[in-house]
Amino acid sequence: MPDAVTLLGIAVVCTYSWRWMGVVIAGRIEDDSPVFEWVTCVAYAIATGLMMKIILLPGSALAESHITDRLAGLAVCVGVFYGLRKNLLAGLGAGVCAFMLFPGLRSLLF
């Protein structure tokens, strides 16, 4: 595999080309065409799917944590988020606290 600097350089150029194309094309095409809807769907599916992959199958030091702790964090996070009318910071804070406290709770219960 090429080194990180080369990979980053290519990734920056590729990512910027989307933005560049956007500037050049903006105003010439409708931004509510079906193509955009499809791109939006794919973009959200990849982004959130990747995040779920990190929670379920982490490749990092997160893998050393227990899967039930991560799922408990996710469940509390989503529950509080929807419970408080889509409050992002409250959901995030609650999820993080749940993840940190759950290992202790688990050892008490089981």
Next chain:
Amino acid sequence: MDFRRTEKTWGAYFRQGVKHCVRAPGIGLFAAMSGFGALARDSGVSFLIAVSMTGGLWSTPGQVAFVELFATGVGGVALIASVTIANVRMFPLTIATMPLLRTRPGVEPVHFWMAHINSVTSFVQVVEMSHHVSEKNLRAAYFFGFTTACMSMGLLGTAFGYTMAYKMPGLIAQTLMLITPLYMLLLAAQSSQRSVLTSVVLGCALVPAGYLVSTNWGLLTGGVLAGTLAFAIDRARKKNA
């Protein structure tokens, strides 16, 4: 949120943009990027690469895809393709943002910089702001203030996460790494578009499944399949309605 200023100058609106960022959006961004910093450190890239990634890619899905795939040691082509497709959102995002900010039709050099510092968070803010501010040059001033502050918070967060991750006990470092995925999932769930929510649900199921099948191409194929399915479901629903 108060967007209008009595003093109608570039500086006043720039400062207002900065002020609005250094609240919930800025705090969320700092947290998400410190999580990214921790993930980046863990994947083995250098500090400079991690910070350059935030400044150069400026799109969380692509950045996270990069460090996750780099850590697993997939091929260069698979990594670049995954990062590029994960950042495809920047294309429609730029097209939707530009008409709100430009002072006259046509492309100006400054638009290319605007497109680089733009992000989903900034776009949402600009749409809200443009309901209150009609002068295009003041909108641009606000946009520059908001996005510059966002980028600063992101860079600081990355540096913080990267340097702090290994000094912290295991659980704290792991918590830091969990922040980014939770933050991004909630950010997507804030959308009111039904097609987006369907994409989120399908993506969360098919991408990890795809990853189990192929480490190299699972993210890309699972994501494209999930997004296309969600798009088709939404089309069918609209047709029947």
